[in-house]
Amino acid sequence: xxxxxxxxxxxxxxxxxxxxxxxxxxxxxxxxxxxxxxxxxxxxxxxxxxxxxxxxxxxxxxxxxxxxxxxxxxxxxxxxxxxxxxxxxxxxxxxxxxxxxxxxxxxxxxxxxxxxxxxxxxxxxxxxxxxxxxxxxxxxxxxxxxxxxxxxxxxxxxxxxxxxxxxxxxxxxxxxxxxxxxxxxxxxxxxxxxxxxxxxxxxxxxxxxxxxxxxxxxxxxxxxxxxxxxxxxxxxxxxxxxxxxxxxxxxxxxx
Amino acid sequence: xxxxxxxxxxxxxxxxxxxxxxxxxxxxxxxxxxxxxxxxxxxxxxxxxxxxxxxxxxxxxxxxxxxxxxxxxxxxxxxxxxxxxxxxxxxxxxxxxxxxxxxxxxxxxxxxxxxxxxxxxxxxxxxxxxxxxxxxxxxxxxxxxxxxxxxxxxxxxxxxxxxxxxxxxxxxxxxxxxxxxxxxxxxxxxxxxxxxxxxxxxxxxxxxxxxxxxxxxxxxxxxxxxxxxxxxxxxxxxxxxxxxxxxxxxxxxxxxxxxxxxxxxxxxxx
Numbered sequence: 001x002x003x004x005x006x007x008x009x010x011x012x013x014x015x016x017x018x019x020x021x022x023x024x025x026x027x028x029x030x031x032x033x034x035x036x037x038x039x040x041x042x043x044x045x046x047x048x049x050x051x052x053x054x055x056x057x058x059x060x061x062x063x064x065x066x067x068x069x070x071x072x073x074x075x076x077x078x079x080x081x082x083x084x085x086x087x088x089x090x091x092x093x094x095x096x097x098x099x100x101x102x103x104x105x106x107x108x109x110x111x112x113x114x115x116x117x118x119x120x121x122x123x124x125x126x127x128x129x130x131x132x133x134x135x136x137x138x139x140x141x142x143x144x145x146x147x148x149x150x151x152x153x154x155x156x157x158x159x160x161x162x163x164x165x166x167x168x169x170x171x172x173x174x175x176x177x178x179x180x181x182x183x184x185x186x187x188x189x190x191x192x193x194x195x196x197x198x199x200x201x202x203x204x205x206x207x208x209x210x211x212x213x214x215x216x217x218x219x220x221x222x223x224x225x226x227x228x229x230x231x232x233x234x235x236x237x238x239x240x241x242x243x244x245x246x247x248x249x250x251x252x253x254x255x
Numbered sequence: 256x257x258x259x260x261x262x263x264x265x266x267x268x269x270x271x272x273x274x275x276x277x278x279x280x281x282x283x284x285x286x287x288x289x290x291x292x293x294x295x296x297x298x299x300x301x302x303x304x305x306x307x308x309x310x311x312x313x314x315x316x317x318x319x320x321x322x323x324x325x326x327x328x329x330x331x332x333x334x335x336x337x338x339x340x341x342x343x344x345x346x347x348x349x350x351x352x353x354x355x356x357x358x359x360x361x362x363x364x365x366x367x368x369x370x371x372x373x374x375x376x377x378x379x380x381x382x383x384x385x386x387x388x389x390x391x392x393x394x395x396x397x398x399x400x401x402x403x404x405x406x407x408x409x410x411x412x413x414x415x416x417x418x419x420x421x422x423x424x425x426x427x428x429x430x431x432x433x434x435x436x437x438x439x440x441x442x443x444x445x446x447x448x449x450x451x452x453x454x455x456x457x458x459x460x461x462x463x464x465x466x467x468x469x470x471x472x473x474x475x476x477x478x479x480x481x482x483x484x485x486x487x488x489x490x491x492x493x494x495x496x497x498x499x500x501x502x503x504x505x506x507x508x509x510x511x512x513x514x515x516x517x518x519x520x521x522x523x524x525x
Contacts, residue, residue: 155415156411156458157412158408158409158411158412158415159405159406159408159409159412160408160409160412160413161412161416174456174458176408176412176456177405177408177456178405178408178409179412192455194456
């Protein structure tokens with residue numbers, strides 16, 4: 001009779017999972033130090049999903065058996081749910097164990113060897129001059145789809161414009177009233193912030209907002225917000241930072 | 256190739272058409288062959304300000320639709336033979352403007368003219384978007400008043416993102432500020448936003464401050480661009496604007512307002 005109710009539905013959602021970054025291929029040492037960490041907070045790690053990051057290992061071309069690593073993390077109580085930064089062989093091993101491979105994020109990584117990773121990230125903002133500002137209002141645009149690094153914008157964000165950054169967002173110019181800036185990470189505004197600023201939009205409660213002159217219409221971190229009505233009760237001469245503490249937004253002057 | 260200027264603001268009634276007429280006349284007087292186009296289809300005004308309303312036969316939309324040639328529709332100004340007006344249609348609406356049509360007309364004008372001034376309608380809809388799309392320079396006309404400043408700010412966002420230059424990733428449109436209807440006395444008494452207040456939000460290169468002046472209204476009614484009234488402050492201010500735009504350095508006037516004769520005599524500053 002219940003023919004009309006659908007059997008299933010797809011929805012998109014974001015989850016947080018710890019990432020295990022390996023620096024060494026010494027399996028015994030890995031197991032030991034993993035157990036050590038778990039002993040510090042056994043409840044926290046119990047049955048936790050885990051993503052295994054092999055970038056550092058591969059950067060130094062250390063040989064190892066992925067299947068063995070998977071076995072170790074399972075043994076100590078993790079559920080490996082993903083691998084990233086692996087080479088072709090490791091990715092194949094992962095798939096054989098039904099562990100998904102994270103494809104995109106660091107294409108540069110598997111290709112470039114010896115190239116320092118940090119430089120890569122540092123160059124990204126400048127390499128793409130204001131990708132988002134070009135796209136006005138209607139569509140909030142992801143800064144640069146593959147690399148969730150930092151988005152740098154050095155022109156004013158005008159009323160009606162929306163900026164969305166998948167990582168951190170740094171704005172060197174002013175943000176006008178009626179503009180909206182959003183980031184999954186932190187937001188830095190090295191000028192006057194008059195519009196709306198929403199940091200940690202995917203629920204990152206550790207995200208912060210920094211600005212030189214706070215005159216915002218609304219600030220929000222991970223969904224907790226304050227409007228200008230609350231903000232205007234106090235004036236802050238000079239730069240401030242805003243962070244979340246027990247679901248309360250704290251605004252503090254930066255000395 | 257012509258340089259295309261859009262005169263825009265977002266908000267209505269701030270002085271876009273007055274400014275368009277004045278600067279187009281100023282550029283023509285300076286010796287540049289200039290065309291001024293009324294993009295306010297359905298609410299055409301530019302022809303009135305320029306005093307050529309009785310000579311309108313064909314209009315912008317006729318040219319876009321191929322019903323008339325450009326040379327048939329362009330009206331030569333009676334005060335300056337380097338200035339031509341392309342009037343808007345009064346019987347149509349903004350939907351009659353097409354992307355390709357406007358582009359074609361501007362291309363054709365570009366071959367013959369040195370400057371093309373596009374008088375944008377108010378709002379951020381089709382007419383305004385098409386007026387700014389092809390522009391090289393933008394004159395953002397703003398009144399010293401909070402809603403006008405906010406709308407100009409919005410317009411600047413659109414200028415930097417929805418123009419041809421933005422889409423082609425070329426050098427962005429050069430944006431200039433024109434502060435119109437400025438009343439130095441009311442600024443002093445705190446009733447009106449001052450230049451600093453406006454610039455704090457817009458931070459643009461200031462091309463000029465046009466003081467509130469009776470001569471603007473009487474010039475409009477007479478159908479003579481106010482820039483031709485050399486005795487009026489507004490006329491002088493517009494002359495300064497054109498000169499600055501053409502690269503001349505002139506100090507800004509009319510920020511503090513004129514002092515009365517008595518005050519000058521006694522050095523009073525109240």
